[in-house]
Amino acid sequence: MRRVVITAGSAITPIGHGRQEILHSLTHGISGVKALRKDDLLTDFIHSGVFGTVDYPVAYDFKRSFRKTMGPVAYYACQVVKEVLAASGLDPGFITSGRLGVAFGSTHGSPTIQREIYRKFFGGTRDAFSSIGAVDYLKSMVHTTAVNITKMFGITGRVIASSTACTxxxxxxGFGYEAVKYGMQDAMVCGGADEYDTTTVAVFDNLLACSTAYNDTPHLTPRPFDAGRDGLVVGEGGGAVLLEEYEFARKRGAVILGEIIGFSCGNNGGDLILPNVEGIKATIRSGLENAGLGPNxxxxxxAHATGTKMGDVIEAMAIGAIYGSNPWVSGLKSYMGHTMGTCGVIEVLISLYMMAEGxxxxxxxxxxxxxxCAMIRHATRIVDSPIRIAAVQNFAFGGVNTCILIRKFDG
Structure with missing residues (x-):
């Protein structure tokens, strides 16, 4: 079996762009949750008034030939991949060789573009219908991030476009890890992105799952595991990591940030909305088994830890049942809200940053x-503690559960 290492990563998040800005926010307790911006979706009818917002400029310099098929979500995706490939030092010939693949997705594609298409489609006039652009679908389709990445960088390997909401x-x-581990690719660019749009807020708001009590003090929500939590906060951003086969990375002198040693993905096989403690426990156990690890x-x-009233309880029960009170547990969405399809890769990157900094x-x-939720070992202040092995777990609508196990690379 081939070893799989992480050799580069980048993220655009509500708490910063790149490693240094994100670390600064984490070590200074800075929240990226802001007031919800008004748009044309009748936001006056949405109870939640908060959003994890990227409120700083991002310097895109993409050629027009690439921009014409990109909605906002693809901009995020292509920018972080551009930064990852630049940091990686990969030979341009390898990038286009077919031995590098892409595993990248989003929750919706681009809802901003989709909404404009529907507005024109149902505009009631031939002129409105005719104004739908030839590339509008390419901007909005659910696999727009993955294929715009392949186009911009000439990547010809396999393409995997997951779209399973929070996972x-x-x-x-995980799928990129398996592609490298089993020899189907030598390297994979993996990640996710989601753009600012109130459609997602409206959906969760309608399910009474959004935070509403802190509309006037956005930085005080979400509150994972806290008795005063009242729901999740939707967020935006993009993140990517480069996975490589260890020997390939070693021989070319790549900087190794960490090693993925296990992955599991399972389904609750029941309710499509409510989390399930048995399903989560089974996924955690499977991840540990895949990595050859014990709970200790x-x-x-x-933790996935979105700040919902029942979700946090069920996750704490699962963590307690498998791990007891041994590992430290943090809910990183507390800093930036739930960045939806991006959350897993951001949480992997933050785990790597903390692993490196101790x-x-x-x-x-x-x-x-x-x-x-008190049966687990919560980090309620900065803890000076080495992390040798970290587990990143995420759970999604549809009952989809994932667990990624990462080991600090010690050379």
Whole structure:
């Protein structure tokens, strides 16, 4: 079996663009949750007034030939991949050789573009219908991130375009890991992106799953595992990692950030909305088995921890049942909200950053631990502690569960 290492990564998040900005926010307790911007979706009817927002400029310099098929979500995706490939030092000939593949996705494609298409389609006039551009579908389709990446960088290897809501980018990393591990590719660019749009807020708001109590103090929500939590906060961003076969990376002198040693993906086989403790436990166990680990080997768990009333309880129960109170647990969405299809890759990158720096960021806004979530070892302040092995777990609508196990690379 081939070893799989991570050799580059980048993210655009509500708490910063790139490693240094993200680390600064984590170590200074800075939230990226802001007031929801008004748009044309009748946001006055949405109860939640908060969003994890990328409110700083991103310097895109894409050629027009690439921009014409890109909606906002593809801009995020192509920018982080551009940064990853630049940092990787990969030979341009390898990038186009067919031995590099892409596993990248988003929750919706581009809802901004989709909404404009529907507006024109149902405009009631021939002129409105005719104004739909020839490339509008390419901007909006659910696999727009993956294929715009292949176009921009000339990548000719396999393409995997996961679209499983909250597990989109963790599945992308897991499927990329398997493609490299089993020799189908020598390297994979993996990740996810989702853009700012209130459609997703409206969906969760209608399900009474969004935070509403902190509309006037956005930085105080979400509150994973806290007794005062009242729901999730939708966010935006993009993230990517480069996975390589270890010997290939070693021979070319690549900088190795960490090693993926296990991945699992399972389904609850039942309710499509409510999380299931048995399904989550089964996925965690499967991930540990895939990595050849026992529960006591894991030092840190990056919990999915969206801040919903029942989701956090069920996840805490699952973590407690498998790990007990041994590993430190943090809910990283507390800093930036739920970045949807991007959350897995961002949480993998943050785990790598903390692994390299030797600390664990606390769950932001965790002041009063819900007694129903108290059976696990919460990080409520910055913990100076080495992380040798981290587990990143994500759970999605549809009952999809994932777990990624990462080991610190020690040479």
């Amino acid at each position: 989109t980018s963790s599945q992308s990393i 080997d894991v030092d840190f768990v990056s 600390f664990i960021a606390p769950t932001l806004n965790l002041v009063d631990v819900d007694p129903r």
